[in-house]
Amino acid sequence: MKSSESVPNIESKVYLIxxxxxxxxxxxxxxxxxxxxxxxxxxxxxxxxFPSDFMFVLSDQEFRILKSQFVTSSSNWGGSxxxxxxxxxxxxxxxxxxxxxxxxIEVNIAVMRTFVKLRKVLILDKAFEERIVQxxxxxxxxxxxxxxxxxxxxxxxxxxxxxxIGLSQEDA
Numbered sequence: 001m002k003s004s005e006s007v008p009n010i011e012s013k014v015y016l017i018x019x020x021x022x023x024x025x026x027x028x029x030x031x032x033x034x035x036x037x038x039x040x041x042x043x044x045x046x047x048x049x050f051p052s053d054f055m056f057v058l059s060d061q062e063f064r065i066l067k068s069q070f071v072t073s074s075s076n077w078g079g080s081x082x083x084x085x086x087x088x089x090x091x092x093x094x095x096x097x098x099x100x101x102x103x104x105i106e107v108n109i110a111v112m113r114t115f116v117k118l119r120k121v122l123i124l125d126k127a128f129e130e131r132i133v134q135x136x137x138x139x140x141x142x143x144x145x146x147x148x149x150x151x152x153x154x155x156x157x158x159x160x161x162x163x164x165i166g167l168s169q170e171d172a
Contacts, residue, residue, distance in 0.1 A: 010023070010031070010110055010111055010114040011114055011117075011118070013027040013031075014114065014115075014118065015066075015086070017058065017062060017086055018056070020086075020088050021088070021089065021115065021118065022086040022087055022088055022091075023086070023087050023092060023111065024084045024085070024086055024087075025039055025040060025043075025084045025085035025086070025087065026084055028087060028092065028095065028107070031107045031110075031111075032099060032101070032103055032104050032107050033103055034099070039095075039099070040085065042095075042098045042099055043055065043085060043095075043098065045098070046097075046098045049094050049097065049098065050091055050094060053088060053090065054087065054088055054090045054091035054094055055085055055086065055087050055088070055091040055094075056085070056086055057083050057084070057085055057086070058083035058084055058085075058086055059083065060083060062083065063082075063083035063084070066084075089111075089112070089115045092108060092111045092112070093108060093112065095108065096108040
């Protein structure tokens, strides 16, 4: 089996959609080194394995926002014509049962490690923020400028969030 170094950076392909961290079908197909239509076909053949908390299809509005945010190609020139599937961590794990290849196993291991890493970073971020609030309360605002500077540094150096769609489930 190949090492996980042969799997491209997965973190940059994680989106936040409907409050869920997801990977889109076309990005997963690229990682698995299969055509997107093959991935879609396997999911449709095994639809009972993918409940809505494992996989969902983007709404037309989410799809338009995605296309506008990332300047994806026009559907007239070979771009995606239909909203993509979005897979949660559990959905990606389920894909390994319908895509049975060494590459699928390798990619799924890398994806699971990425989700674990993101969770750890978010937990550390939250704990750090809580500690700053406690210190700020303890010192009664004497060091407000220092705390504001720390918050600014944390917000600009945390997890790369360039692939986020800001729609809640109510907006979809």
